[in-house]
């Protein structure tokens with residue numbers, strides 16, 4: 178299955194990068210297949226260091242902000258235990274990873290990763306339609322160059338309804354920011 182979450186990686190100078198990522202997860206996170214696009218900071222950092230931390234989260238505002246590179250500030254982290262890496266203070270579960278195989282024959286690379294250490298910070302809060310809608314909206318926002326404008330607009334209209342009906346302020350703000358980003362992008366493109 179693919180699980181959407183947040184990946185932290187470190188540059189060679191120790192700068193922490195946070196990005197949403199959807200790895201293919203085998204078993205109960207026995208191993209992960211990461212698929213970062215070449216050109217992303219995650220790809221560069223993982224290629225160089227071969228280490229990163231994948232997080233299962235239940236808040237979606239950092240996913241939304243990082244997807245469109247509008248993180249107001251790097252979220253608070255604590256040092257990873259088995260690798261030189263950063264664990265998000267606000268996460269449900271984390272997995273410290275070592276990349277064991279890299280395939281760059283496709284633009285979306287494949288990086289096989291084994292779990293060196295795992296931990297839990299707090300329980301998953303539960304399913305919420307608005308949060309899922311924000312995740313879908315964030316994915317769409319990173320693919321505007323691939324999806325026809327009318328399709329994006331139609332999907333945003335559906336997602337907006339779930340956010341209005343079931344979200345709290347954080348979800349409404351995150352969705353509003355993504356909506357604004359999409360409008361700006363489409364305004365610039367027309």
Ligand SMILES: Cc1cc2nc3c(=O)[nH]c(=O)nc-3n(C[C@H](O)[C@H](O)[C@H](O)COP(=O)(O)O)c2cc1C
Pocket residue numbers: 181182194195196197198199200212213214216217218219220240243244245246312315316319
């Ligand atoms: C939920 C979600 C999952 C994503 N999964 C991936 C992925 O598996 N691979 C990828 O290259 N980009 C993925 N993206 C897009 C990246 O997060 C986005 O391009 C980001 O800007 C990359 O940041 P970076 O350059 O800091 O690594 C995903 C985005 C979202 C919202």
